[in-house]
Amino acid sequence: IPFAFEAVVVIIAGPLADFLRSRYLSTTVTRKLFTSTALTFSALFLLLCGYFGTSKLIALSLLSAGGAVGGLSLAGHCVNHIDLAPRFAGVLMGITNSAGTLPGVIGPVIAKAIVHSQHATREVYIDEWREVFMIAAEIYLFGAIIYAILADGKKQWWAEGVKWNKGKSVHLHEPTENEHLTKNHENGFTSSIQS
Numbered sequence: 355i356p357f358a359f360e361a362v363v364v365i366i367a368g369p370l371a372d373f374l375r376s377r378y379l380s381t382t383v384t385r386k387l388f389t390s391t392a393l394t395f396s397a398l399f400l401l402l403c404g405y406f407g408t409s410k411l412i413a414l415s416l417l418s419a420g421g422a423v424g425g426l427s428l429a430g431h432c433v434n435h436i437d438l439a440p441r442f443a444g445v446l447m448g449i450t451n452s453a454g455t456l457p458g459v460i461g462p463v464i465a466k467a468i469v470h471s472q473h474a475t476r477e478v479y480i481d482e483w484r485e486v487f488m489i490a491a492e493i494y495l496f497g498a499i500i501y502a503i504l505a506d507g508k509k510q511w512w513a514e515g516v517k518w519n520k521g522k523s524v525h526l527h528e529p530t531e532n533e534h535l536t537k538n539h540e541n542g543f544t545s546s547i548q549s
Contacts, residue, residue, distance in 0.1 A: 355414060356421025363425030371429035381437050381507030389430030389505065393498035395423040397491035404487030408480060431501060438506065439513035457493065464489070 367388065375384045399420030407413030435446040468489075469482040 356418045359418045359422035360425040363422045364428045367426045367429040368433075371433075382505065383507075385430045385434045385437065385507045386502050386505050387430070388426045389434075390498045390502045392424050392427035392430060393494045393501070396420045397494035397498070399423065400487045400491040400494070404480075404484035404491075407483075431505070434505065434507065437508070438510050440509070441513060441515060461490070 371384050371388055374387075375381055379387065399416050403413055403416040403420070407416055431450075432447075435443040435450070439446060465486045468485050
């Protein structure tokens, strides 16, 4: 159920982010806003679930709300790869998604160790799950803070890659006006217009 709510938010988040980018905010601010909002509110709903999720309905509602607001991140960090390096967006997504999958692999092992830490045979109580939700919320908040501080929405200097020309590496990019002038001067031309 949380993923169904997330799917609805994702459909709305993309066009909303594009609208904000086209009229009001820079790409960097838009990506930071959507990612930080998603992570912060997801953390909040996890904490609420840890403290108030005493029934299945309340827990499901809080986790669904957290999943829904998490859909905002798809208009944030998930598309940020295209902003940074369109040519290498697939590679970047593969690297970051692989790193981002590790908590999903390690998390259940840690959760089991926490909830069954005292007595393996007794029933698991909300206190143990609260600790699991608090750890997850702390990770979300840490991610929100780091992303808000370090994220960028501008194309990076390395985004065009490297071209090898007679054993020398040459960065691929559009020449600046000064480079046009320098090249033309070297070729004996005085105009900055290339033919």
